Amino acid sequence: MCAGLLGAAAWGATSHARYSVSAAAAENGATQVKIDNFSFEPKEITVSAGTQVTWVNADDVPHTVVSNDNKFKSKALDTDDRFSFTFAQPGTYEYFCSVHPKMTARVIVK
Amino acid sequence: MKGFLGTQASFATDLNLVIQLAMGIALIAGTFLARAKRYKAHGACQASVLILNLVMIAVVMWPHFTTLVLPRIPARLARTSVAVPTVHGILGAVAEMLGLYIVLAAGTDVLPKAWRFTRWKLWMRIEMALWGIVLGTGFGTYLVWYIGPHR
Numbered sequence: 608m609c610a611g612l613l614g615a616a617a618w619g620a621t622s623h624a625r626y627s628v629s630a631a632a633a634e635n636g637a638t639q640v641k642i643d644n645f646s647f648e649p650k651e652i653t654v655s656a657g658t659q660v661t662w663v664n665a666d667d668v669p670h671t672v673v674s675n676d677n678k679f680k681s682k683a684l685d686t687d688d689r690f691s692f693t694f695a696q697p698g699t700y701e702y703f704c705s706v707h708p709k710m711t712a713r714v715i716v717k
Numbered sequence: 718m719k720g721f722l723g724t725q726a727s728f729a730t731d732l733n734l735v736i737q738l739a740m741g742i743a744l745i746a747g748t749f750l751a752r753a754k755r756y757k758a759h760g761a762c763q764a765s766v767l768i769l770n771l772v773m774i775a776v777v778m779w780p781h782f783t784t785l786v787l788p789r790i791p792a793r794l795a796r797t798s799v800a801v802p803t804v805h806g807i808l809g810a811v812a813e814m815l816g817l818y819i820v821l822a823a824g825t826d827v828l829p830k831a832w833r834f835t836r837w838k839l840w841m842r843i844e845m846a847l848w849g850i851v852l853g854t855g856f857g858t859y860l861v862w863y864i865g866p867h868r
């Protein structure tokens with residue numbers, strides 16, 4: 608139970624801040640960004656090259672995931688819809704929601 | 718492009734909202750022109766709003782509706798984020814078509830006499846009431862989609 612509470616506290620502490628993918632996430636080659644309350648959470652993640660990142664829309668309104676340089680672009684994601692992209696090359700990938708352009712975030716690939 | 722009203726909306730959406738409010742004011746001003754018996758100015762004012770609204774439908778509202786709302790009907794129709802814009806879209810289409818009919822019937826000779834109504838005031842008042850409801854549901858759509866809370 609304590610572990611659960613600590614885990615929840617840790618999630619709360621990192622959900623609005625920078626976030627580096629844990630060893631477990633890096634090992635299975637996937638990580639997740641939650642779209643909730645008009646924001647991407649976390650706003651910044653750091654992953655290794657070859658990692659697949661998945662966005663999940665938890666909002667009631669549709670959102671999109673569009674990179675500034677058009678390297679990836681989702682369709683309109685309905686509630687609980689997912690969009691995945693594998694980052695093969697290192698770099699910083701800025702992205703936004705085309706429906707709500709103030710929603711911005713980034714993926715740093717090392 | 719980011720909007721200018723401080724919400725989550727895009728520039729086009731914010732611009733559409735401002736133009737819709739301005740058109741609502743213009744329609745009310747147009748009714749005062751009719752009361753002052755300035756019928757030509759009244760007709761020009763109301764017709765200009767209808768045509769501008771057609772442009773806004775074509776450029777902003779219809780593309781948003783078809784990509785973001787229509788695919789969620791009927792599965793998500795019970796949700797506020799789908800129900801409000803759906804009601805807005807349906808009533809808005811009726812208001813636009815009725816308005817165009819009134820302009821054609823009252824301001825031109827395009828329609829045959831048999832197709833024209835005679836109770837002008839009644840239909841124009843219905844149109845104004847309908848437009849008001851459409852404006853309200855449009856503002857409701859903006860609130861739900863770009864301000865929230867939405868759960």
